[in-house]
Amino acid sequence: MAYDVTPYTDAREAVDSTWLNRFTLDPTRYSHLFVICGPFTPAMAVQHESIFGRFKHCVHIGVNLTMVEALATFNPFEVLLERDSDRTVRADLSFREAPSRVPVIGLCLTGFQREYGDRHRGALAEEKLRRLIKNSGAAVIEMDTSVPAAMNRFGLSNAAQFESICARLDAMLTTQLHGMVLALKNGIPTIAIDPVAGGDKVTRQAHKLGWREVFEPDQVSDDDLLAALTRCLSEAGRADAGLVRDRAIASLDGFDEELAMALQARPDPGLRDDLIPKVGMVLGLRKRFKAWKRRRRAQSRV
Numbered sequence: 001m002a003y004d005v006t007p008y009t010d011a012r013e014a015v016d017s018t019w020l021n022r023f024t025l026d027p028t029r030y031s032h033l034f035v036i037c038g039p040f041t042p043a044m045a046v047q048h049e050s051i052f053g054r055f056k057h058c059v060h061i062g063v064n065l066t067m068v069e070a071l072a073t074f075n076p077f078e079v080l081l082e083r084d085s086d087r088t089v090r091a092d093l094s095f096r097e098a099p100s101r102v103p104v105i106g107l108c109l110t111g112f113q114r115e116y117g118d119r120h121r122g123a124l125a126e127e128k129l130r131r132l133i134k135n136s137g138a139a140v141i142e143m144d145t146s147v148p149a150a151m152n153r154f155g156l157s158n159a160a161q162f163e164s165i166c167a168r169l170d171a172m173l174t175t176q177l178h179g180m181v182l183a184l185k186n187g188i189p190t191i192a193i194d195p196v197a198g199g200d201k202v203t204r205q206a207h208k209l210g211w212r213e214v215f216e217p218d219q220v221s222d223d224d225l226l227a228a229l230t231r232c233l234s235e236a237g238r239a240d241a242g243l244v245r246d247r248a249i250a251s252l253d254g255f256d257e258e259l260a261m262a263l264q265a266r267p268d269p270g271l272r273d274d275l276i277p278k279v280g281m282v283l284g285l286r287k288r289f290k291a292w293k294r295r296r297r298a299q300s301r302v
Contacts, residue, residue: 108179189232
């Protein structure tokens with residue numbers, strides 16, 4: 001049977017390019033109206049007069065609806081195959097739909113880093129990564145490495161939570177060094193855009209690890225990123241990420257011994273003679289006052 005689909009609101013037309021605007025439909029072309037999914041109340045019928053008033057002549061069939069009012073007092077349907085009402089409850093019809101799968105991608109972005117001044121390109125990098133997600137049709141989980149949870153935009157409070165999500169991704173997109181490192185540590189292929197023009201710590205780390213999917217925001221194109229995502233989502237991409245992890249772990253052999261040797265070093269305060277510039281009396285008093293306030297706040301929390 002031929003049919004047309006129209007959503008309740010104009011904004012939802014963007015969900016599917018075949019959906020039509022309800023105001024452009026000619027009611028005389030239709031014999032049946034299916035009302036599908038969600039709670040249904042008398043107020044909804046009034047609110048959407050453009051549908052229920054103009055299509056009053058059609059046979060109305062309610063499908064997968066939650067009928068909020070008792071059916072004895074409100075049931076405008078000739079046929080009602082409800083999800084739930086005071087008459088019956090059915091399993092939601094989405095159970096009958098064959099599952100569709102798309103890649104699941106993490107997105108981990110750094111904020112503005114003032115230490116890089118006008119070299120910082122984080123906003124441009126974010127724009128390109130978000131456009132990649134849109135163009136690829138992948139599902140995205142936004143992530144943040146900041147702790148504690150009160151500072152984390154997505155409520156993550158420790159490394160275990162971040163890495164547990166990482167390990168379940170198909171790929172990671174990031175502008176952050178530890179977004180890249182923790183993903184690769186878990187064998188997850190990563191597209192990294194260094195947010196600093198000319199490349200900085202993200203690029204240096206990727207080169208050290210032998211990971212090739214690292215880019216500069218000013219130079220990488222949308223096509224470059226889409227090709228990189230295709231590589232990352234391949235079996236070869238997953239295998240390469242595992243090899244990078246293994247090489248990184250091997251490269252740190254002997255670090256414990258180096259750290260143990262560091263504990264044998266003798267102090268040399270002269271190295272820090274010029275570390276903190278001398279300040280005037282007024283600024284010095286301000287700094288001392290701020291330090292005193294911090295101590296008071298810390299003591300009050302104990």
